[in-house]
Amino acid sequence: MKKTKTLYSKFILGYLLFGLLGFAAVATIGSFLCNRYVLNRQRELMYQEANAIASSYRSSYSGSETNFTSGVSLQLNAVDRCMNAEIWIMDNKGRILFSTRDRDVPEETDFDPIDSGSRYYVIGDFYGMFEAPQLSVYCQMIGQYHTNAYVLLHYPVSELKAAQDGAMNIVYLISLIIFALSFVILILLHFVIYNPLRKINKAANEYAAGNLTYDPGVHTHDEMGYLSATLKYMASELNNTGESQRKFVANVSHDFRSPLTSIKGYIEAIQDGTIPPQLQDKYLNIVLDETNRLTKLTQNLLTLNTFDSKGAFLEYSNFDINHVVKKTIAAFEGLCGKKGITFDLTTSSRELIVTADIGKIQQVLYNLIDNAIKFSRQDSSIAISTTDRYGKVFVSVKDSGAGIPRESQGKIFDRFYKTDPSRGKDKKGTGLGLSITKEIILAHNQTIDVISTEGVGSEFIFTLQMANAGREKGGNPK
DSSP states (O other), rough: HHHHOOOHHHHHHHHHHHHHHHHHHIIIIIIIHHHHHHHHHHHHHHHHHHHHHHHHHGGGGOOOOOOOOHHHHHHHHHHHHHHEEEEEEEETTSBBBEEEEEEOOSBOOOOOOOTTEEEEEEETTTTOOOSOEEEEEEEEETTEEEEEEEEEEEEEHHHHHHHHHHHHHHHHHHHHHHHHHHHHHHHHIIIIIHHHHHHHHHHHHHHHTTTTTTOOOOOOSHHHHHHHHHHHHHHHHHHHHHHHHHHHHHHHHHHHHHHHHHHHHHHHHHTTTTSSSHHHHHHHHHHHHHHHHHHHHHHHHHHHHHHHHOOOOOOEEEEHHHHHHHHHHHTHHHHHHHTTOEEEEEEEEOOEEEEEHHHHHHHHHHHHHHHHHSSSSSOEEEEEEEEEEEEEEEEEEEESSSSOOOOOOOTTTTOOOOOTOOOOSTTTTTTTHHHHHHHHHTTTTEEEEEEEETTTTEEEEEEEEEOOSOTTTSSSOO
């Protein structure tokens, strides 16, 4: 929570800095650009007007005598009032011949066009002629290819400053509006980003504290909503994992406690003489069976732990899966004889060479066949088939037992899961055989599926990679 507040404070500080820096930039750069724009615009207007006056009235001055009539004077005065610029006509010796303002104007000035260089304007008091700074623009009045006089227009710099201030006031107003709008955006970001982020952060703290059912309460259809849903899904999966672990511990405890209780009870009964000597062999055999069961359970747990560590080592080799199936079937002849169970083996070719870990695949076949025998009816048949399609070998083990209920078919590969909750049908089983089988097949990057109908039987089908998909049936690998 502290980090989120710090980030939020930085965000607010950044917003305030943005406002201050933005205002400073507008005040400096904007003022400079606005001043240059106003000056250039006024200068161009005055120069155009000076050119127009020089062109219109060059005939009124021949260079030796003045002939500015009252009509010309009225027209220039009108231009003065329109542009608020004082107009002078000055000869080439610096003598003022005409002025539109009724004030004391010296007859001569120190005006020299060379002083302004290549520019046609000057800014200042114009050689001490004005008390306030002026923008003075001049233009030559040419007659007979000679400069006979100059037209000068003087515009107060204060007027330029007033125009600039007016434009800058508009810029400042627009800047304030933009800043206000950005503040609205800041408020929206507070509700759209910060509040959901705060809720997600709180949810993360709740999950860290063990409350995996906490709902962040962010249900938007954006990245925040997706992050919240992902975090909630992660917590749900962790909660399910926790439930699975608790169930796993309970199942392990049950499967260890039952045989240990039997072993302890029988040994104590033998020690205190409750079991007579002539029956001790019988109960010692029971103790041995329970010990073997514990050994098998421990080995299975170690096997599963190997796959859980993601470091299961597979020794790949090429072998005939048909031969492995026949060899595994032979190991169950004694058990099948007692129940009257027979095997029906079908193969698509004499040999089917696959690439896999032969030891692990033998374990898969052993688990599936043992499971099929365990749940098959008396005097029934188990069908085993191997077929090759699309570069893979499909191995099927099908029994004619009671079948698996539909609601249990998605759980049969879970650890310690047994379709009979009372464990009455399979007291010797560990509930880990199918889990180990699935882990081995997945480690080979292959698949295993089950098809089952209650009252008909179950069929387990898994795939293996063929060593050479291009070989001919019945032939040797190329």
